[in-house]
Amino acid sequence: MKKNNYLFLFAIITGFLISIGNPAASAADMNYSVKAVIPENQIDQSKTYFDLKMAAGEQQEISLEIENSSDQDVTIQVDINTATTNRNGVINYGESKGSKDSSLTYDISKLITGENEVVLLPKEKKTVNYMLTMPKKSFDGILLGGFYIHKKMTQEEIESEKNVQIKNDFSYIVGVKLTETDKKIEPDLELNTITPGLQNYRTVVNATLQNTSPIIISGMTVDAKVSKEGSDKILHETKKDNQSMAPNSSYEFPISWDNQELKPGKYTLLLTANTEDKKGWNFKKNFEIKGDVKKLNKEAVEIEKTDNLYFYMIITLIAILVVAGILFFIIKNKKSKKTKHII
Structure with a gap:
């Protein structure tokens, strides 16, 4: 269990670091902060994400503390996602464009309800509450997901980035890991x-x-x-x-x-x-x-069209042989005529 906790934390940190990108740029754009309000039933109080053990059908309020450090109003978008795996073999807590996996029984995004947008006044700090409802039927193993939090762009910002090819989207991820039993599950x-x-x-x-x-x-x-x-x-x-x-x-x-x-x-x-x-x-x-x-x-780019290369090489070789044969025939014919004329 400890090993999985470390790996989960590593994945959260990695996702966060990837999302914030260039530190110099993020200092200007990350004008808000987010943290989980850790509840009493947290498995490990030292963790900064939600790692909760609950019972089937149990309900619990969980909270995020969001603070606006800027001098302007900001709107914070809060999305709740079930964890997926991207094609690089990395656990993804952000939005996934694909459909849910066929083996997924319970979707965390359906178990947590609350505000999707939070408006903060300049320098305002707000505690935002969400209701977590565990599935009625008990399960073994873990449910994994998280809050994906980013600043909603204003119309002015959208207009200013229209012609920008590379766009930075700085965000926070607060993971959610839910368990009910201590039964050991083997991966399949x-x-x-x-x-x-x-x-x-x-x-x-x-x-x-x-x-x-x-x-x-x-x-x-x-x-x-x-x-x-x-x-x-x-x-x-x-x-x-x-x-x-x-x-x-x-x-x-x-x-x-x-x-x-x-x-x-x-x-x-x-x-x-x-x-x-x-x-x-x-x-x-x-x-x-x-x-x-x-x-x-x-x-595809930089593709090696080997078949075409061989084809053109063969055609070129045949053409050379044909031309050489014709030239040889013409030269031989001329020599033959000259010899007859001398005699």
């Missing part, structure tokens, strides 16, 4: 769909990994190898360390296609995943890349 990993795609405009094949258990998977090393179906020759391989997954979540693990075209055909994926706790999974799955990948290949 599944390999689902395998599909071609692009990452940063480079060709990849995405292997969807799913954590179907209500527990954090952390410190995971994933090694994915792709070969032609029926062959042992490895065509492409991607290995990544320190992958983490939120409870009951999925993410697309991108396998680099090494800047090569996605060629239609039948392939085999061998994927192994191992955690620091020596928990491991081995998957072998056949998949097919179909002919509808032309658009992906066209959109």
Whole structure:
């Protein structure tokens, strides 16, 4: 349990640091602060996020303390999200555009109700209350999510950033971890769909990994190898360390296609995943890349069009041979005529 707490805290801090970006810029924009008001039933009072053990159906008020340090009115947007996993293998507490995972039984965003917008006067500090209602049916493991808090932009700020390509969105994350029992839960990993795609405009094949258990998977090393179906020759391989997954979540693990075209055909994926706790999974799955990948290949950058290169080389070689043959025939013909004339 302690190890998961450390990992949870690390993920929260990492998400916060990523979101605030450049310290010099954040000093000017982070003109408000947020902290959790830690309740008496907090598992560890030293934690700065909500880590609560409650009973099925129990209700409890939890609070955020928000302070405006600026000389202007500010509107703070407060979103409540269930934790997901992004394609970098990092637990995400911000908004997720994808649908909820099929293995997720209880969604934290549905269990906490309260204000989504908080208006603060200059230098005002406000305690904002939210109602947390646990599921009526008892569960084992953990529910993971958090408050994603950021300043709502004024119309003037929106207008001023219209022509800005890189926009900073400084935010706070206050995590929420809920438990009911002390039962130990073993992680369970599944390999689902395998599909071609692009990452940063480079060709990849995405292997969807799913954590179907209500527990954090952390410190995971994933090694994915792709070969032609029926062959042992490895065509492409991607290995990544320190992958983490939120409870009951999925993410697309991108396998680099090494800047090569996605060629239609039948392939085999061998994927192994191992955690620091020596928990491991081995998957072998056949998949097919179909002919509808032309658009992906066209959109990809720095792609090596090896087939076209070989094709042009062969055509060029044939053309050279044909021209050389014609020249040889013409020269030989001329020599033959000259010889006859002399005689």
